[in-house]
Amino acid sequence: MTDTMPDRGTAASLLPRRISRRAFMIGAAAGSLAVVGGCSRSPGAIPVTPRAEAIELVEAKRPHTGRTVRATLTAQANTVDLGGPTARTLSYGAELPGPLVRANVGDQLEVTVTNGLDTPTSLHWHGLALRNDMDGAAPATPDIGSGSQFTYRFSVPHSGTYWAHPHTPLDTDRGLYIPVIVDDPRERADYDAEWIVVLDDWTDGIGASPQQIFDQLRSPSRNGMDHMPGMHSMPGMTASSDSLIGPDGGDVTYPYHLINGRIPAAASTFSAKPGQRIRLRIINAGADTAYRVALAGHTMTITHTDGFAVRPVQAEAVLVGMGERYDAIVTAGDGVFALVASAEGKDGLARAVLSTAAGRQPDPHLRPAELTGRVVTVDDVTADPSVDLGELSAPIALPATLTGGMARYDWGINGRRYPDVEPLTIHEGQHAILRFTNQTMMWHPMHLHGHTFQVLNANGTRGPRKDTVIVKPMSTVDVAVVADNPGTWLVHCHNTYHMDAGMMTHLDYA
Template sequence: MHSLSRRRFIGLGASASVSLLTGCSKAAGERSGPSVPSNGSELAARRPDVVASYLAGPVDLDLAGTVASSWGYSDTVPGKLLRARAGELVEVTVANDLPESTSIHWHGIAIVNSMDGVPGLTQSDIEPGASFTYRFIVPDPGTYWFHPHHGLQLDRGLYAPFIVDDPADDVDADIEYIVVLDDWLDGLGTTPDDELTRIREMGIEMGDMDDMDHDGMSMATSPLLGGDAGDAVYPHHLINGRPLNDPLTFEPRPRAGDRVRLRIINAGSDTAYRFAVGGHRMTVTHADGFPVVPIEVDAFVIGMGERYDVTLDVQSGAWPMVALAEGKKMRAAAILRTTDANTQQAPDLAADIRELDGAWLRYADLRATNRVALDLPTDIPTRRISLTGGMAGFDWAFDGRPYGEHEPITVSEGEWLSLAIENTTTMWHPVHLHGHTPQLTGLPGGVRKDTVNILPGHTVQLTFQADNPGEWMLHCHNAYHLEAGMATVLSYTT
């Protein structure tokens, strides 16, 4: 019998977790809309339960002996863990020591609109040398993360995990690890901005990418993603800031037979990962922070911005944890070693593990638990929008119109809406909606997700109630596609 009371550790691999709780929980774990007091003065007068600060600035990242000079939060990549409980008031001060403006977006959390962190839409830039204090209530428990919404800063290492604990969590686990995946190129003779220029020039030179040999252009292809898997070329793929040739061993080590909970976050900018643990099957318990009916799989594909919680009963030994860069012939990896295993015992992290080609997770396999499944009314209106563009012009957009030119999607508070998003391009896109966690209708299980991978030629239906007023971004979470303009706004009307 595994019990939460036996949990010995929660953290980011080898480094200790940074838990910043300063008070007691104010709410149970029931899911609803944003639990923000209607009276702004009431919120302003309330003492925060969690107080934290982050410095966005230069950082030197050691990649197996090669030092990459880049950016990060408080001199670490990933940034230190932020942790709270559902219903608590969080206050985070961000100081900007970068040479350019920045912001923080709280990915997946349905907070008050003014704190969502999109410059020019919900707040002003945090200018160099300035600071800004975010203050909001976290309504829903789950695995989340935060990052800038400013240019290609995400691809420089500005990201950190944010875990919101659930007082009603029924996941039995003895030990827990947070696993942050990332694709890395900054500080290794190039920058994300240089890579964007290269990609754009490649599109101009090659013309129509559909008729070209992807391998000849350093492009990646994946049947699981419907073709083109990514545009950017990365020399490293990381787990918790560590590359394949300097892998992390998760500490403290679990005992043989322990039930391990993994909270997996894809903080990459252009890479989907196929994730598996050698010698083990995994039970998926949460998708994008929201609980699902547990389902056992060998592997799953996780797109940029997505999160999955899984459990596994670890066997004695040293086991490879592998994140295969889908279609890119590279990988990130780490080691899960039990306390009874010889410290010299190490798996071959470059070898293929059979689980990567085993039973893998599909959205249709995921069923929302009764606790979070939406009570959908009949006759919900549908709005149809299309993902458009291509590599030839690098003109990624919604309905052929880039951000700033696309007419906002309007909705009234309290209204139900179903967004039918059709991918008319030849590339997959991880689409993320701010401020809401829709239900995927049209699929058997109706899983709730804020970030959804849409394959070429496919349509995904996102259904939700407009219960969080404001101006909310809807965009592709490929950082390079977003920078090209693949975004629009969900706008509440009065």
């Protein structure tokens, strides 16, 4: 391989377009990645069952380039520097986010995860419609025991912005997450550089631990209080009247909000030239916080959500729920500008800096006017015709009623708490309308594993292709699903604490 190796900080730095479109190698103490010739399609020993045969048949139909992209990750306890404060947490190295994994459509990923923890772990490939036995979430893929290794092997079916994280209890509120970017070499290069922006709400090793938060939320003595105490006190935790997610922003007050592992007072700086077109790839890796994201002095053109192209729409800000991703193009101005992610319905913000010229750093507490301008949500975007799922043929109904509440902290789906569920069932080849009906006073970002769905807007229009969608309190969202990826798949709220309290079920292929 002749390409040069980019800096370890690729996931948190500005990438020239020519580098981001080519094969490369990443190496770090906690992880490494390499591209080699030859593509072994076998994921190892798989029981010969009808379901395994169906998985293999679908895998064979996916694109295959003949290349294998290899990476290694070790999940372990680490001390991470957040830009001054340090936190003892679980992560894939001493920096957040973990090392970037990047491939082309049709490449085979071969990622070996070593579990250096005292508890089981896994690595779920969030948003990728990959083979079921490599999903990285039980029961489809067994968890990795303490001291053990597992290698995930699968072909990458779609281009876009994705990420990976464990699917073990409360671990999505720690530092175990990595960005995953899939390129399509056929895609027109209409931007000069890219900026990967990973958002996170942070408490582990600084305030209360995720386990302490969860225990307090479920405590009978909590008396239905709205937000978890024990962290840095922040006033005004009731969502403001202009909140886009309803009357309550979340369950947890966080000491910090981060962009690429840095607090606002020690923000990462991204360098570019005035006039360059920059592709922002925004990933919300938070556990309990939606973010309203804006770049001071700039207008964004939203181009993708959850990996899939949308009809371009102009925005001054964009709302990103947990698990969601949005891509946007900005034309860099001349100066120093704050990229701000304001915690929706909460106090607090995360910040990074775009620098194209000499100048003073923006105030760490700056809230640019763009945050109150036109804020794009899922309701404002539609799928590009090239990725539209098409008309449904005799769709079946899959009801997913979201139930529970803060008083007992008993979140569920269809009145049942995981693992005591009645799975949603579907046959391969069927079309379905998955209906999320929220009967609670909290908002929920609902995520479907192994598939992308198309949002069906209430006004009859066809929305974007996604895998995670915000469902507001006392509202309903319909999404179209094509059953083209057999297996057992999870459907759940991507609020870590709601999911681990029971808001999860299965989508099972009969």
